[in-house]
Amino acid sequence: MTTAILQVDRLCKSFGGVHAVRELSFSVEPGQILGLIGPNGSGKSTTVNALAGVFSVTSGEILLAGGHIQTLPEYERVSMGLARTFQTASVFSEFTVREQIRLGCNVTLHSHPLSSVFGIGRHPGEDEAVNQRIEDILELTGLVAVADDTVGTITAAEQRFLMIASALAAQPKILLLDEPAAGLVSHERKVLSHLIKAIRDTGISVLVIEHHMALIMEVCDRIVVLNFGSKIAEGTPEEIRNDQAVIDAYLGEAP
Ligand SMILES: Nc1ncnc2c1ncn2[C@@H]1O[C@H](COP(=O)(O)OP(=O)(O)OP(=O)(O)O)[C@@H](O)[C@H]1O
Ligand SMILES: [Mg+2]
Structure with a gap:
């Protein structure tokens, strides 16, 4: 069995009394695109921020290529191979x-x-x-x-x-994308789909959060579904599309 690029074990994150993520476990294998979906406020960005080290986790473990990272600062996680994008763009x-x-x-x-300034080192x-x-x-x-x-x-x-x-x-060994299609129109989303797969084809694993179901269904190898901070389903796009709990919580009419 190969070592997962990213392994999340019983991750919990509370903000005061709000349990944003509860007992969440999943893994991302080498060369895999994993989708993380769920309704607004279900804990997707909180999960990415916990993985990236924006804040400390309440409990649980995060392993990057087999090594524990949950106590490391953000920049060390980046240099070890975990990179991310933000839900809202902010650039210099x-x-x-x-x-x-x-x-x-x-x-x-x-x-x-x-x-580059002094020519030293x-x-x-x-x-x-x-x-x-x-x-x-x-x-x-x-x-x-x-x-x-x-x-x-x-x-x-x-x-x-x-x-x-x-x-x-x-x-990075793994790239975390938080709503990369936000603000993109249909043909730009197609370009994004190709890009995500091209990134995977260079050997980088991808964890992608998205509300655009067509994009998720097209690019993901596996999908994890959150509702109120808890995982309610995990499987292939086909399995998720037909999962009754997911349809009730999130998809409504099957896409
Ligand atoms: N820094 C914070 N302080 C307090 N509460 C927070 C904080 N960040 C998130 N929350 C709460 O945690 C819960 C999960 O929020 P989160 O942003 O992870 O949801 P999301 O799944 O990314 O939603 P969306 O699809 O709208 O982006 C929400 O109830 C939110 O209000
Ligand atoms: Mg979010």
Whole structure:
């Protein structure tokens, strides 16, 4: 049996009296796209924030590639291979797209942070490797044409793709996407579907939260369904589509 990239065991997160996530367990295997769905307020973003280390968990365990990470700070989890995007886009508008992606690369650098200024502590070949990685990410995310535009001037859809590009810059083992299709129109969602699968095909596992069922059903290998912070179902898209508890809680008319 292979080690899961991400394993979540009996995760609980309370805010005061609000049990946002209750006894949640699931795992993401290498090369897998896992969907996390559920009604508004069911605990999806709380789960992603707990995995990313935005706040401490109330109880439970989180393992990344077999190692416990639930007590580590956010930046250490990123450098160990867990990267995420946010439900709402927020980017530094004065940077170009390429510079923004370069910032995301910094967590992986071995050179001294000031090496590009003072020429000290440089690791040979690192600049070239980073430049190549940035070009590859621009290509993968379809941002080549706007690479030298400032972030504030690109479209809302391009900003969403840039958020994914910045997360990829950290060379993650797993990418957590919180509502990546928010604000995208139909043809942009199709591009996003292709991108998520292309990311998986490069060997990165993906955990995706989305309300757009067509996208979830198309890209996910497995789906976990939350309701009031608890897992109510887990299975393939086909199994979830036909699960009566899921239809009652969330899907309403089967899509
Ligand atoms: N920082 C916080 N402080 C207090 N309560 C919070 C906090 N974050 C989330 N909650 C509460 O936890 C519950 C789960 O919220 P969460 O944002 O995880 O839901 P969600 O599934 O992401 O919903 P949506 O689909 O609307 O994004 C909600 O009751 C919410 O009000
Ligand atoms: Mg949310």
